[in-house]
Amino acid sequence: KKYVYDFHEGTSDMGLLLGGKGANLAEMTRIGLPVPGGFTVTTEACNQYYKEGARLWKELRKEVLEHLVTLEEKMDKKLGAVNNPLLVSVRSGSPISMPGMMDTILNLGLNDESVKGLANVTANPRFAYDSYRRFIQMFGDVVLEIPKYKFDHILENKKVEKNIEEDTKLTAEDLQEIIEKYKAVIKKEKNADFPQDVKEQLFMAIEAVFRSWNNTRAKVYRKLNDIPDTLGTAVNIQSMVFGNMGETSGTGVAFTRDPSTGENRLFGEFLMNAQGEDVVAGIRTPRPIDELKDSMPKAYERFNEVANLLESHYQDMQDIEFTIENEELYILQTRKGKRTALAAVNIAVDMFKDGTLSKEEAILRIDPLQVEQLLHPTFDEKALQKAVVITKGLPASSGAASGKIYFNPEDVVHANSRGEKAILVRIETSPEDIEGMVAAQGILTARGGMTSHAAVVARGMGKCCIAGAGEIKIDEVAKLFKVDENTYKEGEYISLDGNQGIVYEGEIATEESQLTDNFLELMTWADAIRRLKVRTNADTPRDTKQAIEFGAEGIGLCRTEHMFFEESRIFVMRRMILARSQEERRSALEELLPMQREDFVEIFKAMGDRPVTVRLLDPPLHEFLPHEEEDIRQLAEKMQISYNQLQGVVNDLKEMNPMLGHRGCRLAVTYPEIYEMQVRAIIEAAAIVKEKEDFDVIPEIMIPLVGELKEFQYNKDIVLKTAKAVLEEKGVQLQYLIGTMIEIPRAAITADEIATEAEFFSFGTNDLTQMTYGYSRDDAGRFIKEYKEKNILEKDPFQRIDRKGVGKLMEIAVKLGRETRSDIKLGICGEHGGDPDSVEFCHILGLDYVSCSPYRVPVARLAAAQAAI
Ligand code: ADP
Ligand code: MG
Ligand code: MG
Numbered sequence: 001k002k003y004v005y006d007f008h009e010g011t012s013d014m015g016l017l018l019g020g021k022g023a024n025l026a027e028m029t030r031i032g033l034p035v036p037g038g039f040t041v042t043t044e045a046c047n048q049y050y051k052e053g054a055r056l057w058k059e060l061r062k063e064v065l066e067h068l069v070t071l072e073e074k075m076d077k078k079l080g081a082v083n084n085p086l087l088v089s090v091r092s093g094s095p096i097s098m099p100g101m102m103d104t105i106l107n108l109g110l111n112d113e114s115v116k117g118l119a120n121v122t123a124n125p126r127f128a129y130d131s132y133r134r135f136i137q138m139f140g141d142v143v144l145e146i147p148k149y150k151f152d153h154i155l156e157n158k159k160v161e162k163n164i165e166e167d168t169k170l171t172a173e174d175l176q177e178i179i180e181k182y183k184a185v186i187k188k189e190k191n192a193d194f195p196q197d198v199k200e201q202l203f204m205a206i207e208a209v210f211r212s213w214n215n216t217r218a219k220v221y222r223k224l225n226d227i228p229d230t231l232g233t234a235v236n237i238q239s240m241v242f243g244n245m246g247e248t249s250g251t252g253v254a255f256t257r258d259p260s261t262g263e264n265r266l267f268g269e270f271l272m273n274a275q276g277e278d279v280v281a282g283i284r285t286p287r288p289i290d291e292l293k294d295s296m297p298k299a300y301e302r303f304n305e306v307a308n309l310l311e312s313h314y315q316d317m318q319d320i321e322f323t324i325e326n327e328e329l330y331i332l333q334t335r336k337g338k339r340t341a342l343a344a345v346n347i348a349v350d351m352f353k354d355g356t357l358s359k360e361e362a363i364l365r366i367d368p369l370q371v372e373q374l375l376h377p378t379f380d381e382k383a384l385q386k387a388v389v390i391t392k393g394l395p396a397s398s399g400a401a402s403g404k405i406y407f408n409p410e411d412v413v414h415a416n417s418r419g420e421k422a423i424l425v426r427i428e429t430s431p432e433d434i435e436g437m438v439a440a441q442g443i444l445t446a447r448g449g450m451t452s453h454a455a456v457v458a459r460g461m462g463k464c465c466i467a468g469a470g471e472i473k474i475d476e477v478a479k480l481f482k483v484d485e486n487t488y489k490e491g492e493y494i495s496l497d498g499n500q501g502i503v504y505e506g507e508i509a510t511e512e513s514q515l516t517d518n519f520l521e522l523m524t525w526a527d528a529i530r531r532l533k534v535r536t537n538a539d540t541p542r543d544t545k546q547a548i549e550f551g552a553e554g555i556g557l558c559r560t561e562h563m564f565f566e567e568s569r570i571f572v573m574r575r576m577i578l579a580r581s582q583e584e585r586r587s588a589l590e591e592l593l594p595m596q597r598e599d600f601v602e603i604f605k606a607m608g609d610r611p612v613t614v615r616l617l618d619p620p621l622h623e624f625l626p627h628e629e630e631d632i633r634q635l636a637e638k639m640q641i642s643y644n645q646l647q648g649v650v651n652d653l654k655e656m657n658p659m660l661g662h663r664g665c666r667l668a669v670t671y672p673e674i675y676e677m678q679v680r681a682i683i684e685a686a687a688i689v690k691e692k693e694d695f696d697v698i699p700e701i702m703i704p705l706v707g708e709l710k711e712f713q714y715n716k717d718i719v720l721k722t723a724k725a726v727l728e729e730k731g732v733q734l735q736y737l738i739g740t741m742i743e744i745p746r747a748a749i750t751a752d753e754i755a756t757e758a759e760f761f762s763f764g765t766n767d768l769t770q771m772t773y774g775y776s777r778d779d780a781g782r783f784i785k786e787y788k789e790k791n792i793l794e795k796d797p798f799q800r801i802d803r804k805g806v807g808k809l810m811e812i813a814v815k816l817g818r819e820t821r822s823d824i825k826l827g828i829c830g831e832h833g834g835d836p837d838s839v840e841f842c843h844i845l846g847l848d849y850v851s852c853s854p855y856r857v858p859v860a861r862l863a864a865a866q867a868a869i
Helices: 012-030 043-051 058-075 114-122 125-143 149-162 172-190 198-212 216-224 289-295 297-314 341-353 359-364 368-375 381-386 409-417 431-439 453-461 517-529 541-549 560-564 567-577 582-607 629-639 643-653 665-670 672-692 709-730 745-749 765-773 780-789 806-820 836-845 854-868
Strands: 004-006 038-041 088-093 104-108 234-239 250-255 267-272 318-325 328-336 389-392 394-397 400-406 422-426 442-445 464-467 473-475 480-483 486-489 493-497 502-505 533-537 555-559 612-615 699-703 737-742 760-763 825-828 849-852
Touching: 004 012, 004 058, 012 038, 012 043, 012 088, 012 234, 012 297, 012 328, 038 058, 043 058, 043 198, 043 234, 058 198, 058 234, 088 198, 104 125, 104 198, 114 125, 125 149, 125 172, 125 198, 149 172, 198 234, 216 431, 250 289, 267 289, 289 297, 297 318, 297 328, 341 359, 341 368, 341 517, 359 517, 359 854, 368 836, 368 854, 394 453, 400 409, 409 422, 409 431, 422 431, 422 493, 431 453, 442 453, 442 493, 453 464, 464 493, 517 854, 533 541, 533 854, 541 582, 541 854, 555 560, 555 582, 555 849, 560 567, 560 582, 567 582, 567 629, 582 612, 582 672, 629 643, 665 672, 665 709, 672 699, 672 709, 699 709, 699 760, 709 737, 737 745, 745 765, 745 806, 760 806, 765 806, 806 836, 825 836, 836 849, 836 854, 849 854
Parallel strands: 400 422, 422 442, 442 464, 533 555, 533 849, 555 612, 612 699, 699 737, 737 760, 760 825, 825 849
Antiparallel strands: 004 038, 038 234, 088 104, 088 234, 250 267, 250 318, 318 328, 389 502, 394 464, 400 493, 473 480, 480 486, 493 502
């Protein structure tokens, strides 16, 4: 089996085997771009490495050495040679890009002898020793796993001693001293010398990259992004080029378009006389790519050409890493550029307009979940004008966020779990901070550029971020930061405007976002392509209006119970529940009737002639009652009964398994008058709207938690009788449908029977998943996390439909339902209705619509279009 590929042997579609970086290095080599030579050890070798008990087996070492010889011949240099030594980088690269998660080692092949050779051939001892000290430092950190600060200290001390700020000011002699101290650190920590055998260096480095696949931050990143652990990483061994050779050399990264807005122009940063990580590490502040035009016009021109070529070759915005060695340009990496949702939409539409992409291709370019970012509020303009500006940084990732200041990721996580909104304020972020970044509303850093870790990761997460706000002076020990004379302490509110890069004092009110023309245009393309209709889950007139703005074509689920939780209503609801006779219950229901009717009138009006599915009361009654002693006392007083009496009723209503207890249509079997009131409210409201407006409302009345035909019949009977009575009283004609949720497995497998009576099905996939797996919705979070960690579950089935099991039941219900009633209306109203993968599944099943929360409506519209392409 072949485990090593020369860059000449690969293409861009071999990403699974060569990793993204390796495949693209091969592709760029193939199309003749200036890529330093090298070879790739495959991801299969990584997996085999673990199978071999985490060691490099003999045949692999041999294969690597064979490719090394080829590379040496090509470069006419030899690894470790005293004259003109070959230096290589050892770079990780997995099939799916995981920026900064794994490790890279530069300048490998230097030892006490070859460093002299390098100094000689380049006639540049400073450069040679700078390269060597970097190599020892990286090797010590990545391969030998010695804490980085032990090396950083030595470098910092030297700079202080010499009273200089920049590394570039250190002389060859300074660097030699530093190297000796570095070696001493290694000796002390590892009780062994820094390895002088260059092949040994190479193998140790390859192993370290394989190991880095399983470091904590890589694992966390994979879990967050649903990247399978089984992919493995490839290792690229590449001949070094040097950006640290002096003032005609440099290194940088650039996007072919602006990753925040999508604007079509080169966007990036570079540093002169620098190597690799310097740009992203935020140690020196890099310069905007445009300035390269002045410092090195030829190299800039060439880079511009290559950037255009790469974008049109890949037909997508590229993120490119380059190095200039003595004015000569080399390309070290290209990949699809991460971008904000705003940029993604603008780029896709622009690329359609310039003929690069078809409408379908443009739609497929957008991650539907990312679209939600565009819908979220921005700061209220008026509030913003009054707000006090603290400072300005780089607008690294768009959005608006307010929260309390915290200075380390753990504190953010804790604040978040207390329900606080937090802003992570940090000198710069590193991959270990990832969990804190996830939990934060926004991120503010004092150092680093648009391509710093904080910026890249925040954009990927769609999180607001301001980077490189250099005026803020952070004191992590005292937990505060200062800007000039002003001090901001932990726990105080600040606000970030990620679009402008402005940091404000306090919490700022937000307003609805403005949907851009490009976005609206893209959505009309999606609407023309999709077959599935998209409805919303909404219970209030406010949500309803919002959802319509986002393109909802109806309500798939109106949960009537939410209407009872309001201050003024809950008391009447409680009186209803605590009634000791039907009489008492009816009188409380009569009071609830006008309230519900009013809600329905508003919702029907807002929805116009769009369909509205109203679900009758579903939760167990005890959910409406107080449980704390103090609250029970208060309620008892208000109801003029004794505490003990009320406590008794509350206890009576307690169930061992309330979610499997007295709820849904089971309630109406015991207390038919509850559904009678609700049906009356629905029909009366529809009649009122019909009279006032010039459209017909066709309410769809949905009976929850049905598992047995007779159960449905019993409830349907209540609905029919009540509706008939109301219509006769009012003397109006009105159409309405009666259907059911399919959320109990028994209902799914007897769907043919149920369809004899039900006019529509709506899959309640939350409960259906709960009952199919037997996982409690309310308690499963904890162990599902562990199931995912242990690879028992790939994904939380409450987030993405389990196609195999739950999906199978849906498939059966669809088939049986249609057999009985060919025109039965089919939809889904569980949380899954807003999950792109589940939307695709619903498309495949041939449902009529999906229904989801208002902010997910555009997500579902896009996902439905993608499913249809
Ligand atoms: P990451 O995946 O974290 O971006 P890379 O493997 O791309 O890591 O390496 C980081 C940086 O190191 C590159 O952007 C580049 O500047 C530098 N680098 C890597 N290989 C070489 C090389 N052969 N010559 C010069 N610089 C290199
Ligand atoms: Mg890189
Ligand atoms: Mg349910």
